[in-house]
Structures are given as C-alpha cells and as structure tokens.
Amino acid sequence: MTETIDILIVDEVLYLQEKLKTILLKEPRLQILGECQNESEALRMTREYQPHMVVMNSDMPSFNAIELIGNLLSIDPDLLIVMVFSTASKYYIKQAMEAGVREYIIKPFTGHQMIRTLINFYDLNEGNTDGSIEKEKIKEEEENKKQDDIESKVISIFGLKGGVGKSTIAVNLAVGLARKTSKRIAIVDLDLQAGDISLMMNLFPRRTITDLSKDMHLLDEEIIEEYMSVHSTGVRVLPAPISPEASEYINSIYIEKIIKVLTKVYDYIIIDTAPSFSDVNLTALDMSHKVIFVTTLDLPSMKNVKAGLQIMDKLDYPKEKIHLVLNRNQRDLGISIRNMEKTSGKKLLAKIPEDYETSIHAINKGEPFILKNPKMPIVKNFMGLVDFFI
Ligand SMILES: Nc1ncnc2c1ncn2[C@@H]1O[C@H](COP(=O)(O)OP(=O)(O)OP(=O)(O)O)[C@@H](O)[C@H]1O
Ligand SMILES: [Mg+2]
Numbered sequence: 296m297t298e299t300i301d302i303l304i305v306d307e308v309l310y311l312q313e314k315l316k317t318i319l320l321k322e323p324r325l326q327i328l329g330e331c332q333n334e335s336e337a338l339r340m341t342r343e344y345q346p347h348m349v350v351m352n353s354d355m356p357s358f359n360a361i362e363l364i365g366n367l368l369s370i371d372p373d374l375l376i377v378m379v380f381s382t383a384s385k386y387y388i389k390q391a392m393e394a395g396v397r398e399y400i401i402k403p404f405t406g407h408q409m410i411r412t413l414i415n416f417y418d419l420n421e422g423n424t425d426g427s428i429e430k431e432k433i434k435e436e437e438e439n440k441k442q443d444d445i446e447s448k449v450i451s452i453f454g455l456k457g458g459v460g461k462s463t464i465a466v467n468l469a470v471g472l473a474r475k476t477s478k479r480i481a482i483v484d485l486d487l488q489a490g491d492i493s494l495m496m497n498l499f500p501r502r503t504i505t506d507l508s509k510d511m512h513l514l515d516e517e518i519i520e521e522y523m524s525v526h527s528t529g530v531r532v533l534p535a536p537i538s539p540e541a542s543e544y545i546n547s548i549y550i551e552k553i554i555k556v557l558t559k560v561y562d563y564i565i566i567d568t569a570p571s572f573s574d575v576n577l578t579a580l581d582m583s584h585k586v587i588f589v590t591t592l593d594l595p596s597m598k599n600v601k602a603g604l605q606i607m608d609k610l611d612y613p614k615e616k617i618h619l620v621l622n623r624n625q626r627d628l629g630i631s632i633r634n635m636e637k638t639s640g641k642k643l644l645a646k647i648p649e650d651y652e653t654s655i656h657a658i659n660k661g662e663p664f665i666l667k668n669p670k671m672p673i674v675k676n677f678m679g680l681v682d683f684f685i
Contacts, residue, residue, distance in 0.1 A: 299323070300417045303346040304330045305337045305363070307355040310402075310548070311379060313512035315350065318406045325413060334358045334366070341370050347417060348375040353387055354548055361387070364394040375420055377413060379404075381548050403514075403552045447558040450684065451566040451579050454589040455599035460622035460647070461589050462486065463654060464680075465567035466495050467665040468587075471681035473528040474665065478562035481523065483533045483553065485579055486569040487542035490535020497661025498524040500534040505541040507533070508549050516559050528666075531561075547578040554582045563684070572606060580607075585684070586617045587644075592628045592635060600639045618644040620680065625649040645680040648672050 302325055304311050312330050319325055328344040331337050341349065349367060353360050360378070367374055378391050378399040388399060398416040400409060452465045469482045484490035484504070493500050507514070507522040523531035533553070536542050557564045566579045580586055588603060590596045600619065607617055619639055621632065624646040636642055650664075650673040657664040665681070667674050 298421075299326045300348055300413060301326050301328045301344070301346045302413070303328050303337070303340055303344060303349045304351075305332075305349055305355075306330070306352040306379075307332050307357060308352065308548075310511075311350060311352050314406075314409065317512065318409055321406060322410045322414075325410065334363050337363060338366055338370065341367055341374065345371065346374070348377060348413065350377045350379065350413070353378050353380045353391065361390055361394045364391065364396055368395045375416060377416060381551055402548070403555050447562055447564065448585065448684065449554060449558065449564045449566065449579075449583045450585045450587060451568055451576075451583040452587045452589060453568050453576070453580065453603075455570050455572075455603045456590075456596050457570050459570075459589045459591050459596060460654075461570070462491060462495060462567050463658070464587060464589055464620065464622065464647075465565050466492060466663045467677055468681060468684070469530045469563070469565045470496075470526070470528050470663040471665040471678060472563055472565075472684065473526075473530045475678075475681060476562075476685055479560065480530045480563045480565070481533065481557055481561040482530060483557070483564060483566045483579075484535035485550070485566050485575060487535055487545055487575065488539040488569060490567065490569075491658075492532055492567055493524060493534045495658050495661060496526050496530070496532060496663065498526060498532060498534070500524040500532070500537075503534040503536050503541075504545060504553070505536040507553065508545045511549055511552065514552060514556055516556055519553070519556050519560065533557075545575065547574040550575050550578045551582065554579065572603075577610075580612070581610075584616065586612070588617055588619050589622055590619060590635065591623045592621065592625075592630045592632070594630065597630060597635060597638050600635070604639055604641065614641075617641070620644050621646045623647070623649045644683065645676070647676055647680070 304315055304327060306312055315327060319327060328346050329340045331340055351360060364376055367376065376396045378396045379402060380388060380399055381402045398412060400412050452461045454461050465482055469480050472478060473480050482492055484492040502522045523533055525531055554564065568576050568579060588600065590600045619641045621643045632643060653664050653673050665674060665677055669675060
C-alpha cells in the first residue's frame with residue numbers, strides 16, 4: 296500500500312496544477328511527474344514518463360479531451376485516467392466513460408476527496424485494497440449529502456431587458472430578508488460589466504469578484520468572507536468588478552465554484568445578473584433553486600419574457616423554479632396584466648408599483664427603500680415578495 300502513484304496532470308486552465316500541488320504537500324504517495332497544457336505534450340510525456348495515472352480536466356476549450364483519452368490509451372492501455380468535471384460539464388461523463396475513463400471527480404472537491412479518489416482508484420486497480428477505502432468513501436458521500444441538505448436557497452434575479460429593476464429587486468429582497476429573519480444572506484453581483492449593487496448599498500468594496508477570481512485556488516468557506524463587503528443590515532455582498540474589462544477573467548467554472556462555497560455558509564444567496572443568457576448567467580440560473588424573472592409592462596419586455604421562458608423550458612427548468620415579477624406597475628400602459636400573463640403562460644408572483652421618486656432616491660442615497668416606512672405602497676408590496684421566500 297505504500298507504492299507511490301506517478302501522476303501526469305493535463306489541464307489547459309491551470310486549475311488542476313494549482314489544486315494538486317497543494318494536495319501533494321499533504322500526501323507523499325502522490326507524485327507529479329509532469330504538467331501539461333496541450334494534447335501533443337500530454338502524448339509525449341505519457342510516452343516518456345510512463346505515469347501510472349493521468350488526471351485530466353474536462354474543461355479544456357482548445358482541444359477535444361475525449362479524443363485525447365483514446366490517444367493516451369493507445370499508448371498505454373493500462374493507464375489510469377481520472378477526469379475532473381465541473382457541474383456544467385458533467386453531462387460528458389458518459390462520453391468520457393465510453394472513451395475509457397474509469398474514475399472521475401466533480402468540482403469543487405476538497406483536497407481530502409481528491410487524495411482519496413486517486414489512491415483508492417489506484418489501489419483497487421492493483422488489487423491491494425481491503426475495501427476499507429471504498430467504505431470510507433461511501434461514508435463521506437453520505438456526510439456530504441447531509442451537508443448539501445442544509446437549506447440554502449439560491450435565488451437569481453434575471454431579465455432579458457436592461458433597466459427593468461433587477462438590481463433594485465436583488466438589493467431590496469436581500470435587505471428585506473435580513474430585516475425579517477436572522478438568516479445569513481449574501482448578494483453576488485454578477486452584472487460583471489456594469490454591476491452597481493455596492494453603489495446601491497453605499498458600500499466601498501476593498502475587494503471584488505475580480506480579486507477572488509485571481510485567488511480561486513485558495514477558495515474555501517473561510518477565505519470567501521475576505522472578499523465580501525458587509526452592509527449595516529448584515530447582508531454580505533460579493534461586488535462586481537470595478538472596471539468592465541476585468542469581467543473577461545471571470546468564467547462560468549469560477550462562478551460555479553463560488554456559488555457552491557457560498558451555499559455552505561449562507562442561507563440565502565441572491566444573484567443579480569446582466570440581461571443575457573451568457574455562460575456565467577446560465578451557470579447561476581442552473582444552480583438556482585428559484586429564478587425571479589423581472590419584467591415591466593411594455594411590448595419589448597413581453598416579447599423578451601416569452602423568448603426567455605421558452606429557452607428556460609428547453610433547458611428543462613421546472614416551471615415552479617421560475618417566478619415572473621412585474622416591476623413598475625401602473626395603470627393604463629396599453630398592455631394589461633392579463634395580456635402579460637396570457638402571453639407568458641405564467642401568473643405574476645408580485646406586482647411592484649411604480650414609484651420613481653422612492654426608487655431613485657434609494658439608489659442615489661445607497662439606502663434600499665425596503666428599510667423605509669412599511670406603510671408606503673412600494674415597501675408594503677415588496678414585503679409580500681420577501682415573505683414568499685421565507
Ligand atoms: N418600482 C419602481 N418604480 C420606479 N422606478 C423604478 C422601480 N424599480 C426600479 N426603478 C428605477 O429603474 C431604474 C433601473 O433599475 P435597476 O438598476 O434596478 O434595473 P436593472 O434591471 O438592474 O438595470 P440593468 O439591466 O441596467 O442592470 C432605476 O433608476 C430605478 O430607480
Ligand atoms: Mg442591474
């Protein structure tokens with residue numbers, strides 16, 4: 296049981312290199328023979344170094360990982376290949392297994408889980424295990440399942456049109472929940488190019504999601520707190536990048552990891568989004584328990600709601616996951632609530648009234664209107680929406 300396991304890492308985006316290097320410090324049985332970032336290097340190093348095992352990321356945009364599996368196995372049919380999937384890429388597991396992969400792990404994983412997966416796979420293959428590792432794995436999976444059951448709610452605020460009130464709803468929902476419950480609440484500002492949640496809450500962030508994306512290899516439940524800005528109500532905010540061009544460094548793999556870590560710490564994670572079906576947004580929507588689809592009563596919004604709901608239907612989102620919320624509701628806009636509900640095929644969960652003065656004042660002062668007099672129609676109405684999620 297003491298042989299070392301010689302490993303070659305294949306990862307275009309450096310995620311595994313970082314992760315396995317940290318793990319290696321704790322587990323002397325795992326030896327990294329080499330690291331490579333492209334197909335030809337992977338084939339060359341496998342021929343030259345003859346590793347026992349290749350640990351490979353499935354998310355490698357520039358080349359076909361499935362094809363590489365076949366090519367590696369034709370060099371060494373006994374090679375053990377472990378594939379690392381993100382939730383977004385887990386649909387390829389079947390394909391990878393058919394290509395010859397016999398073990399995999401889904402991100403995010405702890406160092407302990409990775410070590411156990413690699414050692415157990417190797418030992419099982421060499422026939423030198425008494426099954427105790429397997430039993431330990433089952434026990435830990437059960438533990439993890441229990442932890443996943445912590446009732447954390449991820450709620451994305453979405454809309455395909457700019458300026459309909461997504462950020463207003465994100466901020467007031469979070470602060471409203473903080474006001475009415477003693478739960479831990481986080482907002483993630485995923486409007487990566489033009490996020491203004493910090494501004495709307497009068498926060499001056501020291502760090503943003505850009506800094507976090509540079510430190511992804513360190514990310515865990517404790518570290519993430521260092522990137523959150525704290526509002527006076529206790530709501531914590533992971534702010535959007537300060538400069539729009541920084542958004543290009545933040546990808547859906549990071550977002551998935553960030554949300555997963557947040558669900559371990561917070562009871563509610565409210566995600567504000569930019570108006571599009573970008574990869575980043577899709578990851579957030581996939582991982583959300585609820586989506587608030589925000590609309591206003593106008594023809595472009597109605598068209599966008601219909602198109603957006605059709606896409607969500609194609610993505611197999613359960614109907615009850617998506618709630619339509621009307622913002623800036625007022626009479627005689629030419630389109631009735633009935634029109635909107637008929638076209639969308641959905642009942643409106645809430646109809647937040649038009650109140651330009653209160654809304655703009657709240658934004659300019661950085662004081663969410665939900666903290667104002669509860670008798671005001673917009674506050675009273677919004678509290679109904681907050682109550683729905685408690
Ligand atoms: N119920 C409301 N009544 C009147 N004005 C509102 C209401 N809700 C939001 N607004 C105003 O609409 C504008 C846009 O709001 P907000 O920034 O929340 O929208 P958004 O959907 O996040 O926009 P973007 O797509 O640009 O991020 C703001 O000026 C805000 O004050
Ligand atoms: Mg916004």
